[in-house]
Amino acid sequence: MHHTPKPARRAGRLAILGAASAAAVALAVAGTTPFAQAATVTFNPLDPALGFNSFVEDETVLASTEAEGPIATGGNLLIEGSYNVMIHTGTGAFTAPGDAQPSALVVGGRVVYTVDPATSVVQVLNSGYVKVGDLTGTDVLNTDQNNASVNTELVAAGSGYNSTPRIQLTVQQPIDSVGPSSPIDFDAAFGELRANADTLVECQANVTMRDGSGNAVAKGAVTQGQNIHVTLEAGVTNVLDVTGEDLNNMGDIVFDGPLPSADTPLLINVDTSGTGGELDWVVAPQSPVSIDQAPYMLWNFGTSTTRLRIAGGDTVEGSILAPNADYSDVSPTNVEGQIVAKNASLGEIGENGGEIHHAPFAAELTCETDVQPTDGPSTPGGGTTAPGDTTAPGTTGPGGGSLATTGDSLRPLIIAAGALVAVGAAVLVATGLRRKGARG
Incomplete structure (x- = not known):
């Protein structure tokens, strides 16, 4: 009678025990331990602005000149x-x-x-x-x-x-x-708009700035008067990260390839931390973009920008999301899109402001963000939410729109499945060793 050699038998048992332990650990981690996850969000971040050309939380000054669409101020x-x-x-x-x-x-x-x-x-x-x-x-x-x-x-x-x-x-x-009554809940709307702006800041950049020779230009590295080329990927949300200094240094922003459209929208996240959350923006031309593409471009200044002044330059193609900013336009520079701000001065006495052309944001943005570890309270769906975060996997997203997530509810099952596959593989290895010993 032939017996399985002891080393082979021991190896088989160790493989099984190791895989089983891995499965147990994986299931424990999946069920109890918080970890960073990637989440895919899809929503129109300006839905709470209700299609208004200018949507302001607090005070608005009207000095000059005109808005093609309606105006709302809280x-x-x-x-x-x-x-x-x-x-x-x-x-x-x-x-x-x-x-x-x-x-x-x-x-x-x-x-x-x-x-x-x-x-x-x-x-x-x-x-x-x-x-x-x-x-x-x-x-x-x-x-x-x-x-x-x-x-x-x-x-x-x-x-x-x-x-x-x-x-x-x-x-x-x-x-x-x-009146006297307001048909809009501005507090609720701006709560959503701020949450949306913060979510968009976390979207992972997938557009590279390049100089005229095709060399990559990093965020914060645009030099004075430098023409910047960007190439969008068709059929996806394109995300570009820049600083306020980058915007003012740019000579032109040149679009090589597809232009922004409903299925190829462009999100520009603007970081003004280098200038203390304030920016006097001299707008660079965006060639060959026009009002036809403006509904699919969004300039997101996040919630850290507290003052945004259109000081001159070319037309802003696209909407401006700056929910914590005191916004002013004291030049003939026009905006083709929506303006969302905390306060707004549309022109000043003795200073002509630009026109606001009606091109409301009309795209749904889909991008990956990092979901941070959380020990927040449980939700009806069985997940957890971070303090102050009311969005649970599979429910609604920022702004009340639908929020699609990947890698959240399926991740524990994927981990468990992987561990079980490892167990199965170990069993096969051990069985093979026994048979080999029996034949030998």
Whole structure:
């Protein structure tokens, strides 16, 4: 009778025990130990801005010149010059419950009539409605001094019809529909917008800046006047990381290959930490991008940028997400997209601001982010969430949109499966050794 040699038998047992131990450890780790994971998020980060050309949390100053679409501000509105709102038809995406027309100008606080030249008139065009949360200091009129029926105006209390400063409509809006109430929860919207901005900052960059000779240029290494070339990958979300200094040093941003589109959107994450969270932006041309591509470009300044000033240069193609920033435009430089900011000054007295062209962000961004280890409370789906994070795997993502995740709920099963495969392999090895011994 032949017996399996002791070394082979011992090796088989050790292989089985080792694989079993690995399986047990893997299952324990999968079930109890937090670790960094990659998560894929897919959402439109500007959904909470409701399609407004300018969407501001607190105060907005209107001095010059115009917005093709509607404007919303959660705080006070200061009239300091001539400004036209919703100059294009079909741009109002939000209609308050019970209203017959879209909201062209939403003010969560009061209207402040601070300047009194004859030109201080805010014209709300294309039959858009005005909504005001606090009518203190405002008279809403739809009859003139002769008691004739006229289009609605908002004027300083006691000033009379056609006085300046004023907000004038091109429709007779029912007085009681003007206010005092705001149809938008700005606190909730900006909670989502800040979460979205923070999520986007974590998206992994996959676009490389290159000089005219094709050499890679690292983030923070753009030199004064240098033309930067980028090549997008079709069919995916493209992510470019730059600093504020990079933006101001660029001569041109040249797109080689595919241009931004609905299935090839471009996210530019701008890091302003090198300038203390502040940036006076002289905008480089983005060639050959135009308003046709603007709905698929997003400049994300995150939540660490506290002041953003458009100081000159070329048109900004794409939307600006700067939810913690005091935003101002004191040059003729236009923005083709949406502006999201904490406060906004659209022009200043004696300084013309640029126009805001209606090109609302219209893409869903999909990118990988790093999910940090967490010991947060359990969720109904069986996962955990970090303190302050209400998103669980398989539920909704930042901004209330859908959030797709990979490598979360399947990871424990994958680890366990791998360990079990190792057990099976070890069993086969041990069996083979026994048979060999029996034959020998």
